[in-house]
Amino acid sequence: MQGSLQSSSYKQLEQKSKYTNIFLRWFLYFVLILFASYFIFPLYVMIVTSLKTMEEIRQGTLLTWPSGLNFDSWAVAWGGRGYGAGDTYLKPYFWNSIKMVVPAVFFSTFIGAMAGYVLTKWRFKGDKWVFLFLLFGCFIPYQAILLPMARTLGVLGISNSVIGLVLVHTVYGIPFTTLFFRNFYVSIPSELVKAARIDGAGFFKIFFKILLPISKPIIVVTVIWQFTQIWNDFLFGSTFSFGEAAPIQVALNNMVLSSTSVKEYNVDMASAIIAGIPTLIVYVLAGKYFIRGLTSGAVKG
Amino acid sequence: MLKWLEKNLPKIVMAPAVGLIGWFVYGFVLWTLYISFTNSKILPKYELWGVGQYIKLWGSRKWLIAVDNLLIFTALFLIFCVVIGIILAIFLDQKIRAEGVLRTIYLYPMALSFIVTGTAWKWILNPTLGIQKMFIDWGFENFTFDWLVNREMAIYTIVIAGVWQSAGFVMALFLAGLRSVEDEIVKAAKIDGANLFTVYWKILLPMMRPVFFTSFVILVHISIKSYDLIVALTQGGPGISTTMPALYMTQTAFHKSQVGLSAASAMMMFMAVAAVIIPYLYSELRRENAR
Numbered sequence: 001m002q003g004s005l006q007s008s009s010y011k012q013l014e015q016k017s018k019y020t021n022i023f024l025r026w027f028l029y030f031v032l033i034l035f036a037s038y039f040i041f042p043l044y045v046m047i048v049t050s051l052k053t054m055e056e057i058r059q060g061t062l063l064t065w066p067s068g069l070n071f072d073s074w075a076v077a078w079g080g081r082g083y084g085a086g087d088t089y090l091k092p093y094f095w096n097s098i099k100m101v102v103p104a105v106f107f108s109t110f111i112g113a114m115a116g117y118v119l120t121k122w123r124f125k126g127d128k129w130v131f132l133f134l135l136f137g138c139f140i141p142y143q144a145i146l147l148p149m150a151r152t153l154g155v156l157g158i159s160n161s162v163i164g165l166v167l168v169h170t171v172y173g174i175p176f177t178t179l180f181f182r183n184f185y186v187s188i189p190s191e192l193v194k195a196a197r198i199d200g201a202g203f204f205k206i207f208f209k210i211l212l213p214i215s216k217p218i219i220v221v222t223v224i225w226q227f228t229q230i231w232n233d234f235l236f237g238s239t240f241s242f243g244e245a246a247p248i249q250v251a252l253n254n255m256v257l258s259s260t261s262v263k264e265y266n267v268d269m270a271s272a273i274i275a276g277i278p279t280l281i282v283y284v285l286a287g288k289y290f291i292r293g294l295t296s297g298a299v300k301g
Numbered sequence: 302m303l304k305w306l307e308k309n310l311p312k313i314v315m316a317p318a319v320g321l322i323g324w325f326v327y328g329f330v331l332w333t334l335y336i337s338f339t340n341s342k343i344l345p346k347y348e349l350w351g352v353g354q355y356i357k358l359w360g361s362r363k364w365l366i367a368v369d370n371l372l373i374f375t376a377l378f379l380i381f382c383v384v385i386g387i388i389l390a391i392f393l394d395q396k397i398r399a400e401g402v403l404r405t406i407y408l409y410p411m412a413l414s415f416i417v418t419g420t421a422w423k424w425i426l427n428p429t430l431g432i433q434k435m436f437i438d439w440g441f442e443n444f445t446f447d448w449l450v451n452r453e454m455a456i457y458t459i460v461i462a463g464v465w466q467s468a469g470f471v472m473a474l475f476l477a478g479l480r481s482v483e484d485e486i487v488k489a490a491k492i493d494g495a496n497l498f499t500v501y502w503k504i505l506l507p508m509m510r511p512v513f514f515t516s517f518v519i520l521v522h523i524s525i526k527s528y529d530l531i532v533a534l535t536q537g538g539p540g541i542s543t544t545m546p547a548l549y550m551t552q553t554a555f556h557k558s559q560v561g562l563s564a565a566s567a568m569m570m571f572m573a574v575a576a577v578i579i580p581y582l583y584s585e586l587r588r589e590n591a592r
Contacts, residue, residue: 028392028395028397029397031388031392032389032392032393032397032403035385035388035389035407036403036406036407038465039406039407039409039410039465039469040406041425042410042418042421042422042425042465043409043421045421045424045425046421046424049424057430058430060438061434061435061438061439062425062430062431062432062434062435063435111317111318111321112318114314114315114318115314115315115318117314118311118312118314118315119315122311124311124312128586130315130319132582132586133319133322133323134318134319134322135582136326136578136582137322137326139522139574139578140326140330140571140574141525141526141547141567141570141571141573141574142526143526143546143547143550143551143566143567143570143571144329144330144333144567144568144570144571145325145326145329145330145333146550146551146554146567147332147333147336147345147554147560147563147564147567148328148329148332148333148336149325149329151345171321171322171325172325172326174318174321174322175322175326178318202307203310203311203314228412231414232413232414232415232416232417233414234414234415234416234528234529234532235528235529235547235551238532239551239555249414249416249417249529252416252417252420253416253420253532253533256420256423256533257536265424265430268420268424269420269421269424271420272416272417272420272421273417275414275416275417276412276413276414276417279412279413279414280409280412280413282412283408283409283411283412284405284409287405287408290411290412291408291473294411294470294473295473295474295477
């Protein structure tokens with residue numbers, strides 16, 4: 001009697017916990033999807049707005065589906081309307097950004113790889129302090145170097161030029177690239193290098209023949225990180241360049257802020273998407289490496 | 302000579318990185334520090350002027366508003382990012398279907414620039430055609446949402462957009478942290494009769510102390526530096542109600558041509574960041590030495 005009572009109440013309990021579990025499961029998915037919609041909402045709004053005409057925008061709401069696939073505002077955002085002065089569009093600035101990103105990513109990655117290699121495989125007295133010395137550069141608020149930098153670029157005669165921005169981004173990328181490569185090479189057994197040294201391999205041979213071939217993942221992480229940072233930069237771009245040498249984020253901001261004519265939200269949104277698409281594509285294709293850069297070198301927003 | 306070269310090759314290869322950072326980071330910070338002690342206007346002057354710029358700075362209403370905004374923004378930005386990040390990380394950790402897709406969605410804003418984010422949110426939050434109109438068209442006729450153009454509330458629109466951009470990042474940090482905990486610990490606790498809530502609240506979250514610390518440092522550091530988002534969303538307005546230190550610095554230097562004063566504000570930002578970062582770097586280094 002006692003036993004059966006116990007078992008039945010136990011069954012009830014089990015039944016109850018099963019229902020709570022199902023409920024909890026639904027709750028879980030509900031919350032996750034709710035947040036997913038918060039995150040997806042601006043992207044959705046950007047895309048649909050860019051496909052609408054201004055008439056449609058005024059009549060509908062943010063969420064209204066566009067009447068058709070109308071890429072006119074994309075064409076205007078990219079190539080302008082073709083009326084000379086005052087017609088700002090993104091195409092030339094997009095190329096400025098490419099011309100700035102490619103060399104800056106290359107140089108900063110190369111210098112960082114070399115520094116990381118020395119700091120882990122050719123250790124010298126005080127190398128830890130050298131690393132710390134470089135690492136601090138990841139964190140400094142760039143406002144503290146803007147004024148001297150503006151002056152220096154002026155003296156060098158490369159202010160307001162893509163070359164100037166390449167220099168700036170290369171320099172301030174070095175702390176990050178060094179951090180990435182140093183943390184990667186630290187995990188690679190030094191015996192490998194020692195053995196090669198005994199065999200008579202020199203400094204560069206060891207780097208190019210032994211370390212570089214196994215560095216592919218960290219190169220990908222570093223390149224993606226640097227690409228995203230430099231492409232998305234606004235502070236340096238807006239401070240050290242104006243007019244024709246401006247990178248795309250600066251041009252986007254100028255386009256959106258220009259109050260000369262009636263606000264065209266569809267063109268604004270198309271421009272924003274164009275400025276965001278390269279990094280979004282990289283993120284979608286290589287998200288794994290992107291996240292690794294974010295979390296392992298987790299230092300910058 | 303050749304022997305010396307060979308022996309010192311690693312140091313020579315290291316030299317460009319150290320030299321560039323030494324000059325462009327440390328040298329420039331000292332240079333800025335020096336300017337902050339001068340009475341520079343449009344162009345830097347080099348006679349020392351004492352701490353006048355700092356006195357002027359802390360007597361300026363605009364700077365005080367900027368600092369005030371920074372404190373409000375940092376507090377809210379931290380709280381929302383961490384709470385949302387932890388909730389998402391814990392929920393995603395429950396063997397969820399389509400976890401990969403959800404993770405991708407939570408994190409994609411990190412790939413966008415603050416200018417793109419700001420442009421999108423500016424459109425969404427604009428009172429005439431944005432969210433307000435959406436609710437009115439849905440039948441809530443008295444619905445108002447004018448934070449973007451409201452002096453008192455505009456700062457919160459920056460929080461909304463900032464959290465949108467960075468919460469996924471905190472999620473990624475915590476998810477990585479949770480996944481690195483041995484399954485055995487959770488299993489043992491469950492055998493001892495602990496329910497899921499207790500497991501997280503009493504065991505796993507306390508184990509995440511370093512992750513909390515990292516998130517804190519990174520988020521505070523992002524918020525002190527926040528500049529682009531404000532430029533794109535409010536440009537410091539309406540009026541000067543959403544000015545923050547980074548914006549104050551560039552405006553003072555490049556629009557108001559008060560180079561000395563702006564250098565002083567830059568040094569205040571530098572010190573704020575250093576106060577957060579140096580203990581962090583110190584503890585990271587100690588942890589690494591302990592390993």
